[in-house]
């Protein structure tokens with residue numbers, strides 16, 4: 001059903017494009033339940049019968065490309081009483097009159113993207129009890145009135161990314177206890193008022209990354225995913241509830257809180273010297289402390305559930321205590337630490353380690369016999385950048401081949417939470433054929449906050465010891481690392497509420513861009529064409545790729561099965 005809807009949408013928009021001639025003409029293309037309107041203005045919306053097929057009044061979805069007007073009035077949507085979804089992409093909309101949606105009470109979703117909304121007045125969305133999704137992305141919002149969201153009882157997803165908001169009223173969310181996901185990233189927030197989250201029952205995701213927060217002090221906030229990166233925080237509090245915290249690119253020195261349920265903590269590029277508070281967070285399975293001035297004698301032995309540890313650029317001196325007890329480790333990054341030798345006996349506890357990165361140190365030699373003794377499962381060893389001459393490097397690579405070690409980390413970067421910070425150190429010159437897989441994995445990880453229900457399911461049902469994806473793909477090689485992210489995406493698309501599926505790609509593509517990097521709103525037909533194509537193919541294309549990926553995989557396995565049967569046959573024949 002979803003597929004056919006996407007297909008129809010492609011049809012409509014392609015049709016629209018073919019017949020699209022001048023930049024000024026209004027154009028309306030409809031399907032029984034949805035319409036795409038290009039170059040609408042408010043008079044056009046109030047008299048759609050002049051431009052659109054007669055059945056337009058009963059549609060559910062309205063997509064406006066380029067709104068050639070500055071205001072949405074109380075009458076703008078009056079003719080469309082059954083609307084459930086309104087999306088306005090691009091245009092000069094700068095004001096929404098309070099009550100503009102009052103005559104369309106069935107609205108489930110409103111998206112206003114790349115317009116120039118500068119403020120939201122009190123009661124703007126009054127009457128929208130059933131609204132679940134509100135995205136106001138890449139506008140010019142600087143202020144929001146205290147009661148702007150009044151009445152949005154069922155609001156679940158709120159995205160205000162890519163605006164210029166400097167502060168928020170403390171009562172902003174008081175009507176919306178059911179909020180599950182709030183994205184305020186890429187704004188200019190310098191602080192958040194105390195109590196702003198008090199009325200929300202339980203947040204799943206809160207994203208305030210790319211702002212100018214100097215503190216984030218909400219010890220009682222119940223949130224599962226917390227994104228705080230690229231701010232100016234100097235301290236971090238980790239509550240009992242949160243499972244994933246991304247707080248890289250800050251100035252964090254001190255850490256507090258129990259972190260009782262914390263599994264993933266990203267703290268690269270901060271000012272942490274003392275790791276003691278982190279060592280009490282026993283549920284951690286992924287930890288990045290790269291680029292922090294850690295005390296050289298820091299040890300990690302109390303985190304006995306740790307699987308991935310990133311310690312690039314940290315001053316660390318490795319001793320027997322450093323990695324004691326870490327028997328679940330699969331990935332360790334020790335690049336850029338001026339290490340001069342590798343004593344594998346100090347890695348003895350990590351006997352399941354699959355990948356070890358020691359690139360960009362000054363290691364003189366590697367004892368592979370010892371390596372195999374202590375790290376029997378090691379598959380990937382990154383050794384580039386240790387100042388070896390070509391002959392010596394070649395010799396080492398030869399030894400690595402003999403010990404079944406790969407020298408690069410291709411395929412690793414889809415590790416869900418760390419893909420954004422994973423730096424490929426040693427991959428210069430390797431095949432570019434793997435590049436698409438990284439694009440999909442980026443897509444996957446960016447998207448990861450919006451597939452909320454699916455995420456919840458994943459977090460609650462995942463076994464305490466999930467199979468490390470990392471080593472699997474490293475073993476299986478590039479092909480499987482390409483198809484893997486795609487197959488992981490299948491459930492996400494399958495489970496998402498219909499209403500939000502269509503927009504994820506655009507929305508997330510936007511969300512990651514800081515406001516100043518947003519594409520300039522062009523008005524050429526070519527640009528609109530491009531936008532429409534992106535819109536349709538991002539949805540349709542991904543679905544196709546997922547399906548394709550699925551069949552490819554299936555075929556590969558089929559082939560393998562077939563050949564094994566064949567060989568059995570031939571043995572019998574012989």
Ligand SMILES: *[C@@H]1O[C@H](CO)[C@@H](O)[C@H](O)[C@H]1NC(C)=O
Nearest residue numbers: 024025026040041042043044
């Ligand atoms: C609104 O758009 C229609 C169709 O393009 C145009 O004829 C009309 O003049 C526009 N009205 C205003 C007020 O711009």
Ligand SMILES: *[C@@H]1O[C@H](CO)[C@@H](O)[C@H](O)[C@H]1NC(C)=O
Nearest residue numbers: 056057058059079080081082
């Ligand atoms: C809205 O939907 C209802 C029920 O589906 C239908 O009876 C009504 O005619 C629709 N309204 C319009 C304006 O089409």
Ligand SMILES: *[C@@H]1O[C@H](CO)[C@@H](O)[C@H](O)[C@H]1NC(C)=O
Nearest residue numbers: 023024067068069070091092
């Ligand atoms: C609407 O389009 C016309 C013609 O392109 C343009 O002159 C006018 O400025 C636009 N109005 C707004 C509000 O963007």
Ligand SMILES: *[C@@H]1O[C@H](CO)[C@@H](O)[C@H](O)[C@H]1NC(C)=O
Nearest residue numbers: 105128129130131153154178
């Ligand atoms: C809001 O959500 C509640 C609970 O999910 C539901 O019972 C109610 O009907 C919703 N309100 C509207 C107007 O959809």
Ligand SMILES: *[C@@H]1O[C@H](CO)[C@@H](O)[C@H](O)[C@H]1NC(C)=O
Nearest residue numbers: 094116118139140164515516
């Ligand atoms: C909206 O913001 C952009 C970029 O910050 C700026 O260039 C533009 O002038 C603003 N437009 C309005 C109407 O405020």
Ligand SMILES: *[C@@H]1O[C@H](CO)[C@@H](O)[C@H](O)[C@H]1NC(C)=O
Nearest residue numbers: 210229230231249250269514
């Ligand atoms: C994030 O923060 C770092 C360090 O403060 C800065 O170098 C980088 O440019 C920031 N990134 C963005 C996209 O703002």
Ligand SMILES: *[C@@H]1O[C@H](CO)[C@@H](O)[C@H](O)[C@H]1NC(C)=O
Nearest residue numbers: 239240241242260261459460
């Ligand atoms: C920690 O996580 C478990 C399992 O997900 C959950 O049952 C528990 O309530 C969480 N603890 C807190 C303090 O949120």
Ligand SMILES: *[C@@H]1O[C@H](CO)[C@@H](O)[C@H](O)[C@H]1NC(C)=O
Nearest residue numbers: 243260261262263282283464
């Ligand atoms: C964290 O650890 C405690 C006890 O070690 C356990 O009860 C709890 O369920 C764990 N939480 C998660 C999310 O694994």
Ligand SMILES: *[C@@H]1O[C@H](CO)[C@@H](O)[C@H](O)[C@H]1NC(C)=O
Nearest residue numbers: 299300301302321322324325
């Ligand atoms: C290793 O674990 C044991 C038991 O959990 C603990 O007593 C010991 O202190 C740990 N070692 C280090 C270096 O933390």
Ligand SMILES: *[C@@H]1O[C@H](CO)[C@@H](O)[C@H](O)[C@H]1NC(C)=O
Nearest residue numbers: 313314315316336337338339
């Ligand atoms: C590594 O050594 C170089 C030169 O000896 C020095 O400049 C650099 O600061 C050292 N880096 C670390 C992380 O200790």
Ligand SMILES: *[C@@H]1O[C@H](CO)[C@@H](O)[C@H](O)[C@H]1NC(C)=O
Nearest residue numbers: 364387388389390391392393
């Ligand atoms: C290459 O490095 C090795 C080990 O450091 C050294 O023994 C050898 O002489 C070097 N070869 C050349 C050609 O520099």
